[in-house]
Amino acid sequence: MDIQEFVHRSIGSWKSQRSVHHLAFGHFEAVTSTIQIEDLAIDEPAVLALCESNKISPSSIAAPFRMSWRAESDWDDNVNQGSSIFVPVPNSDRTGQLLREIGYAEEAPAVANYSFTDDQTFVLLTPYDRASAEEKIWFVSPTLRCRVALIKTSAGTGALTASFSSEIKLTESS
């Protein structure tokens, strides 16, 4: 598994069930969402702009993609939706950086480090100003993807939330 193969398998529309465990209080939150992942050309203006703002040469990137989501939580009536561009910058078959426009824990650009384990799990570590995110994503089958995300304080002393998504593929995108 490398980043090209991982992104290729991820392209399409997914129906996601996400459970968030708020660890300090033992609360559960249930989120239902649809996620769309589409590949982008390397010379897409938004991709080039993200490269430039990170001082990365477009010749060193691979498999840029856009992820869009629309989510409903059982905690409130609001619909949360948005989209972000992601640009992988491999430095080996199994490791690299992932540039993204918008981070999960804070609404600011973020650079994450990724790696693949020997059982083909994609591991993503993202530092933010006041927190860090540790994600594991793997394919159970071509149509079922699992994702575990832990949000930790920046001191790294404890996890604040642990969340789990099961994502079922709805359609193949061409």
Place this chain on the structure above:
Amino acid sequence: MDIQEFVHRSIGSWKSQRSVHHLAFGHFEAVTSTIQIEDLAIDEPAVLALCESNKISPSSIAAPFRMSWRAESDWDDNVNQGSSIFVPVPNSDRTGQLLREIGYAEEAPAVANYSFTDDQTFVLLTPYDRASAEEKIWFVSPTLRCRVALIKTSAGTGALTASFSSEIKLTESS
């Protein structure tokens, strides 16, 4: 990480939040439980009996333990509780079998195969008569353990439920 180290880190009392995703219908179930894991002597009568019923020599086992649980689901008012003995039978530092008295998906004895990945995740595959379970368990810190379990039909064509547990250590057991 080997099985002795993994069991050693697991010994103690844990408060668990578990979310079950029933994939076909998109339903969420929330389960709160306490789990106790205690180590057992290799010559404990119940351990020797489990070895004998599986035709395994007690000289080839390592780090047997008992797991007890008491769980409450938001789906009904019943408390589910029980306990089971687990006996690892390593065949290398990173792989082996795990004997258990009671399986998760069916109430019958089960033999599972385990392995550790290069990022120290314990992976457990359990075949049952009509289903199979695929579990990943890893320590985020000494006091936070995550567990993802997938229950699949025996034909292996699809996952029926995906569940995620975040387990916080309450006390150290001596």
